[in-house]
Each structure stands twice: as C-alpha cells, then as structure tokens.
Amino acid sequence: MRVALGQIGSTADPAANLLLVEKEVARAAAAGAQLLVLPEATMCRFGVPLRPVAEPLDGPWATRVRELAADAGLTVVAGMFTPAADGRVHNTVIVAGPGGPLGHYDKIHLYDAFGQRESDTVAPGTEPLTVDVAGVRVGVATCYDIRFPGLFTELAWRGALVTVVPASWGAGPGKRDQWTLLARARALDSTSFVVACGQADPGEAVSGPAPTGVGGSLVVSPLGEVRARLGPAPDFTAVDLDLREVSRARETIPVLANRVT
Template sequence: MTEPMTVALAQVRATRDPATNLDLVRRFTAEAAGRGAGLVVFPEATMVRFGPDPREAAEEWSERWLAALPEIAREHGVVLVAGIFTPSDDGRVRNRVLVTDGQATETHYDKIHLFDAYETKESDHTEPGDQLVDVEVLGTRLGLTTCYDVRFADQFTSLGRRGCQIICLPTAWADGPRKAEQWELLVRARAMDAQAFVLGCDQAFDPEARLSFGVGGSLVAGPLGEVIAQAGSDEELLVADLDLAVVDRARGQVPVLQASRR
C-alpha cells in the first residue's frame, strides 16, 4: 500500500503589489511544508490581482517572480504551483501557471481558454496558450489548467487520457450570481471527466472589492466527484491527503476514458 500524497491549496487574497504577494507565497509555502505537504498550489493571478491590464506588472515583476519561486520551492522541499503573468510578444501578457521544485522540475502552462464572458474580455490583454501541459512530479503525473478552462470538459478528459492522476486548477473566480455554486459543481464534474483529483485553488473572497476576483471555496475533488476537502471564503491553507490508488480503481471500474467513441 502506497503512502498518501499530502497537498496544500493556498487560498490567498492577492493584492495589486507583487512584492506583498511574494511574501504571501513565502508565508503560506512555509506553513504548507510544515504541515507535510509535498505539493503546494496557489491561485491564478497570485503575482498581481486582476485589474485593468496586468502588462505593467508583468514587465516589471515576472523575471523576479520566475527567480524567486524556484528558490522558495527549493528552500522548503516542495513542488510549487502558482499563477503569474509574463509579457507576450504581441504586446499582451501570458496568463501562466508555473510549476517548479527549484531543482530538476520546472515547466509552465499558458491559459488556453480566456475569460471572454460576463461582459469581461480577458483576450484584450492576454494572449491565449495553445498546448495542453502535464508533468511528472512526486511519482505521479500532474495536469495543468486555469480558471475558465474548467468550463471545457474536453481539456480535462484529454489530461486524464494522458495519465494525469492530479489536475491543478489555479483560479481567480469572479464573484456574481450563482458563481460560487457553479464553481463547486464544475470542479467536481471535471474531476469525474478526467477520473482524477482536481485541485481547485481559488483566490479568497474580498468583501471590500467592487468585483471580487475570488469567491473562496477552494476544493479538492476526487475522481468520483466527491469533495475531499473544501475551504471557506477567507484566506486559508487547505491541506488534504490523496490516495492515488483511488484513481486507478475509478478508471478500472468505469473505463470511460477508454470507452469513448470520440
């Protein structure tokens, strides 16, 4: 019997100051490592909260964050997953998820599905990615997605077919009518589509913001759609133990990833 993998979801409330946010990453990573986590996930836009245009912050801060995150991961002996912005070649930014252990592993995923919905147009300032990304970490295969991707089931099914047992979903889920309900439902559904654990790490709710880019409710969903652990609305470190053998059992009992005719 294999040991469970301990994961942590750092439900933080990012500010408009990347230096302050980097301190948040340091503090929450240290706490997660102290609680035994090997994988620590932060939300989308951890580097700087969403605003009119993240280009200025990306140009000034992305290199510093790209240098600091591996150092933090290496210091605490964890695999770190966090949402940042980097400049793109066309004058926009890339909404990027970085994965690093500060040693042999470093990769990134650029958000494919941009949030052009609810009278918001992320594509005005963000260039979309076009590649699915997965990576081997801690003896398992990790798939990478971001926020609005959760509405696109095929992306999660494809990652499941690639053998991903865990899918990270860093998010800044904008508040609105029924949005919190949609968030939980979608994360659980995508876990079933991929027959994998989905780590939906949202930003904490901001009651003082006109439009909070986070509803909280970060959750770990299992391959049968069950909620393993879930956070409230405020800043919180959510820690959970994952039995990866559950993934193999679910895929063996209901082999939808192999049985699909499309």
C-alpha cells in the same frame, strides 16, 4: 501524495504577494505537503493593468518562487503574468519543483464571458501541460478552463492522475455553486483528482467587475466527492490523496477507455 492549498488574497503589488507565497510555502512544508497549489493571479490581482507587472519566466518574481520551492523541498504551482509577443500578456501558471522549474502553462480558454473580455489584454496559450511531481503525473488548468471538459480528459490521456486548477473566480449569482459543480464534473470526466485553488473573496476591499475571487477552494475525488473545501476568506488546508482511488475509479467507470474519437 499530500497536497496543500493556499487560498490567498493577492494584492496589486507583486512584491507583497511574494511575501504571501513565502508564508504559504512555509505552511505547506510544515504540513508535510509535496505539492502546494496557489491561485491564478498570485503575482498580481485582476482589476489593474497587467502589462506593467508582467515578467519573463526568468525574471525576479518567478525566480523567487523557484527559490522558495527549492528551499522548502516541495513543488509550488502559482499564477503569474508573462509578456506576450503582441503586446498583451499570457496568463501563466508556473510549476516550480525542489530541483528547479518543471514547466509553465499559458491559459488556453480565456474568460470572454459574463461581460468580461480577458482576450483584450491576454493572449491565449495553445499547449496543455502535465508534469511529474514526486513520481505522480499532474495536469495543469486555469480558472475558466474548468468549463471545458475536453482539456481535462486530454490531461488524463496524457497520464495525469491529479489536475490542479489555480483560479480567480468571478463573483455573481450562483457563481460559487457553479465553481463547485464544475470541479466535481471535471473530476468525473477525467476520473482524476481535481485540486482547485481560488483567490479568497476580497469583499469590500476591492470593488469593480474584475474576477478577483470568491474563495471556495476544494479537493475532489475521481468519483466527484468533495474531500475538502474552504470558505470565502484566506485559508489553508492540506489533504492526503490516495492515488489508488484513480485506478479503481477508472476500472469502475472506464469513461476514458470507452471514449469514442
């Protein structure tokens, strides 16, 4: 499987961000990718009110992402915001395939950490998600989820050979190192590939405490080896995953089979 990572820097304008999505979809298609992973909050960056920009899954923003995926003949993973019943929003990842929508995931673990309170404005999801992409079972997680190994092992138990992690990682001392360490640890926990795509570092363009990204998107093997890594700026890469590595890793380190429940 060839996967692409589009490390973009989202703005506060969903329409402008769709143009970024269009550009990354074209790059992924030209690179021969079957799967393009974009960051959390692709629809709209953090640090602005989210309820006014939230749209349902059949709204114009998600519809356009599905059109782009269909036209390019690949699967697109992108973060957006959907309305929640209690007046908050869901932090949602949509998975749009060449034949139509494959599913959506509402972030389960909310970022109530490092002085932030995501749960004040975001309602948590409850259900993990796996989807089939080009015959490969793929799990979906979002940003802060990466600190919770149980979700990744559950996705592997559900058949995921690859888990994608759109993110908008918060800046701070040691935070980028933690992001890399956690991606490697979750790959080892689940003996799966981890494809983690974050928002680019906005630098001085965006100020404030909101988690607006540090870059550092990466691809990690089932044995925790970093196979590709981007810097802080907007960037793109495509990586071939040899999925036979998953079965070999699970034979060598059978942590899933040895799990005691």
